[in-house]
Amino acid sequence: MTARVVVLVSGSGTTLQALLDAAADPGYGADVVAVxxxxxxxxxxxRAEKAGVPTFVLPVADYDTREAWDAALTEEVASHDPHLVVSAGFMKLVGPAFLSRFQNRMVNSHPALLPSFPGMHGPRDALEYGVKFTGCTLFFVDAGVDTGPIIDQRVVPVEPTDDVSQLHERIKVAERDMLVDSIGRLAREGWTVTGRKVSIP
Incomplete structure (x- = not known):
């Protein structure tokens, strides 16, 4: 069975493109059914339209409350019957309705080795702290900020000459590779979440 994946984006969609490219291989195990x-x-x-993938747009400003937007987003995503929801640069926080509906099925990545350096400025914070290694983390989204159960992590060395943009660009490369690899594994092999521990058979 091929896993159905809905991808949420807010920008250029480079991670989405990497997923679309991977999903073109029937052996990958996942199919992007909506963006x-x-x-x-x-x-x-x-990018989605060029790949023939259905799209939908739900601006927060179109709704009277954030809760109404969250409910609409929940129903729209659910209508595509996804096994996994991937946040690929999606710059809005989902609410309780969404998280309840897609518990341990919504995946997001963060440009640091969680639980270190959560929040909006992971690469900058790592550089300012002086760590020698940082990286990226893939996790299931929960109600906290970058606090969900960890699926995978990749290590990226910090070079002495790095500035924030150089470091972040190298992390992004590792992040895309990690996400594509992990979504394929989750799709092909399934997963269980016990407490904070994610297991892929």
Whole structure:
């Protein structure tokens, strides 16, 4: 069985493209069945349309409350019957309705080795702290900020000459590779979550 994946984007969609490219191989085990965004006129939606993948756009401003937006997003994503939901640069926090519906099925990545350096500035914070290694983390989204059960991590060395943008670019490469590899494994092999521990058979 091929796993159905809905991808949420807010920008250029480079991670989405990596997933679309991987899913073109029937042996990958996952198929991107829809791509959603919180704003129109972004390259991520164009990438999906070029690949023939259905898209939807739900701007927060179109709803009276954040809860109403979250409910609409939940129903729209659920209508595509996904096994996994992937946040690929999606810049909006989902709410309780969404998290309840897709518990341990929504995947996000973070450009640091969690639990170190959570939040918006992982590469900058790692560089300022002076660590010799940082990296990226793939996790199932929960109600906290970058606190969900960890699926995978990749280590990226910090070079003495790095500035924030150089370090972040190298992390992004590792992040895309990690996400594509892990989504394929989750799709092909399944997973269980026990407490904070994610197991892929």
């Amino acid at each position: 959603g965004a919180d704003r129109g006129d972004i390259q991520g939606l164009t």
